[in-house]
Amino acid sequence: MPQIDYSIGFTAAEVEEILAIQKSELKKTLSAYADNGSSVTKRRIDEIHAVIAACQRALQKLDPAKYPPTVRVGASYVDSDLEL
Numbered sequence: 001m002p003q004i005d006y007s008i009g010f011t012a013a014e015v016e017e018i019l020a021i022q023k024s025e026l027k028k029t030l031s032a033y034a035d036n037g038s039s040v041t042k043r044r045i046d047e048i049h050a051v052i053a054a055c056q057r058a059l060q061k062l063d064p065a066k067y068p069p070t071v072r073v074g075a076s077y078v079d080s081d082l083e084l
Contacts, residue, residue, distance in 0.1 A: 003050075003054060004050075004051065004054045005054070005057075005058065006018065006054055006055055006057075006058035007057070007058040007061040007062050010058065010062075011062070012059060012062040012063045012066075015055050015058045015059055015062065016055075016059070018051070018055055019052060019055040019056070019059070022048055022051045022052050022055065023052065025048055026045070026048045026049075026052070029041060029044050029045050029048060030045065033045060
């Protein structure tokens, strides 16, 4: 499924509105999935998650001050007290 770019043609307020609608739809769909657990409902949940992720990416582009990108920090350490 191609990714949707909501940063083109939408304002931040419109994307926030889409996000709110999708969140409420997700709540309804999750409760329906808990009741019957069908694969159709599971696919619907995946579609909603894709739209929510697209909205989050668009909000980071449209209003980076309010929605800063996630900062990921990685660290690793190797202790080599191996005796030969």
